[in-house]
Amino acid sequence: EQPYAMPDACPSCGTPVHRDEDVAMRYCTNAACPAQLKERIHHFIGRPAMDIDGMGAKLADRFIDLGWIYDVASIYQLDWEAVAALEGMGETSAANLAKAVEKSKNQPLWRLIHGLGIRHVGERTANLVADRFGSLDALLGASAEEIAAIPGIGGILAGSLYDFAQEEPNRQLVERLKAVGVRTADERSGGDTARQLEGVTLVLTGRLDALTRPEAEERLRRAGANVTSSVSKKTTALIAGADAGSKVDKARELKVPVLEEADLLVMLDGRMPEALMPAVVAVEEAGGAPDS
DNA sequence: TGGGCAGAGCACATCTCTGA
DNA sequence: TCAGAGATGTGCTCTGCCCA
Numbered sequence: 175e176q177p178y179a180m181p182d183a184c185p186s187c188g189t190p191v192h193r194d195e196d197v198a199m200r201y202c203t204n205a206a207c208p209a210q211l212k213e214r215i216h217h218f219i220g221r222p223a224m225d226i227d228g229m230g231a232k233l234a235d236r237f238i239d240l241g242w243i244y245d246v247a248s249i250y251q252l253d254w255e256a257v258a259a260l261e262g263m264g265e266t267s268a269a270n271l272a273k274a275v276e277k278s279k280n281q282p283l284w285r286l287i288h289g290l291g292i293r294h295v296g297e298r299t300a301n302l303v304a305d306r307f308g309s310l311d312a313l314l315g316a317s318a319e320e321i322a323a324i325p326g327i328g329g330i331l332a333g334s335l336y337d338f339a340q341e342e343p344n345r346q347l348v349e350r351l352k353a354v355g356v357r358t359a360d361e362r363s364g365g366d367t368a369r370q371l372e373g374v375t376l377v378l379t380g381r382l383d384a385l386t387r388p389e390a391e392e393r394l395r396r397a398g399a400n401v402t403s404s405v406s407k408k409t410t411a412l413i414a415g416a417d418a419g420s421k422v423d424k425a426r427e428l429k430v431p432v433l434e435e436a437d438l439l440v441m442l443d444g445r446m447p448e449a450l451m452p453a454v455v456a457v458e459e460a461g462g463a464p465d466s
Numbered sequence: 467t468g469g470g471c472a473g474a475g476c477a478c479a480t481c482t483c484t485g486a
Numbered sequence: 487t488c489a490g491a492g493a494t495g496t497g498c499t500c501t502g503c504c505c506a
Contacts, residue, residue: 233472379476
């Protein structure tokens with residue numbers, strides 16, 4: 175072991191790092207920093223964001239090093255014949271990747287907002303913003319006060335979103351995304367979507383067999399549920415798949431109902447599992463969940 | 467056909483922010 | 487000030503694809 179001294183300059187580009195008061199993290203302030211570009215691309219293509227199947231960090235780095243990817247919009251302008259000719263690739267891989275990139279153009283708005291890598295904006299915040307504004311254009315035109323008026327978003331988050339929207343390079347990037355065919359607005363359903371899980375807060379743990387966790391989370395959110403990552407007194411139920419870990423113990427400790435994957439499938443089928451009924455009644459009697 | 471490798475999927479720890 | 491929740495980073499196992 176050796177004492178570690180935090181660097182004063184970015185190890186990648188040499189730009190002096192910035193540290194906000196009372197914040198542990200330090201940031202490179204160079205918007206053109208090569209390491210930042212790579213991490214922005216990794217985040218954009220990742221599962222919680224645009225979920226481009228088959229493109230991971232290593233492959234993205236190769237494209238970046240070749241100069242083929244230089245911002246998130248350029249992902250949609252890759253030359254697939256050239257990709258197929260790369261060592262370790264091939265026609266099958268390139269075709270699968272091209273299909274995944276094309277598919278990602280129609281991801282829901284919240285995934286795009288999340289993928290843009292705005293500081294403090296993760297899945298939940300991106301969902302809140304997408305629900306409120308419905309399009310990137312509306313978000314770019316919103317004031318910091320309008321953003322901060324969203325329940326669950328405070329001044330710091332609103333400032334981060336507003337600052338992003340005001341920076342000219344970011345506005346140009348949004349235009350480029352539109353130009354390459356990325357959907358930047360959600361199609362409003364007109365309120366006909368069944369939201370039978372409105373007011374219910376769920377946590378998923380363990381491995382699911384019938385679908386992936388992200389799929390399950392997205393479908394539960396569409397049904398109105400609030401899906402969180404940690405068990406608390408506010409959790410309506412924990413859904414435990416195979417090999418579930420310590421969250422089951424926490425749920426039992428807090429007397430939170432523990433459901434099985436079969437119960438999840440019942441919920442996704444538009445019905446309410448028996449095991450969840452007492453908790454749902456309690457939510458209704460309490461006047462709905464705080465987040466609803 | 468099988469080895470090697472990249473990526474998917476997941477748990478968990480830690481840090482930070484929000485809101486009461 | 488503190489509890490709850492989300493963001494972020496890391497590490498592990500498993501799966502599927504490429505290519506020799």
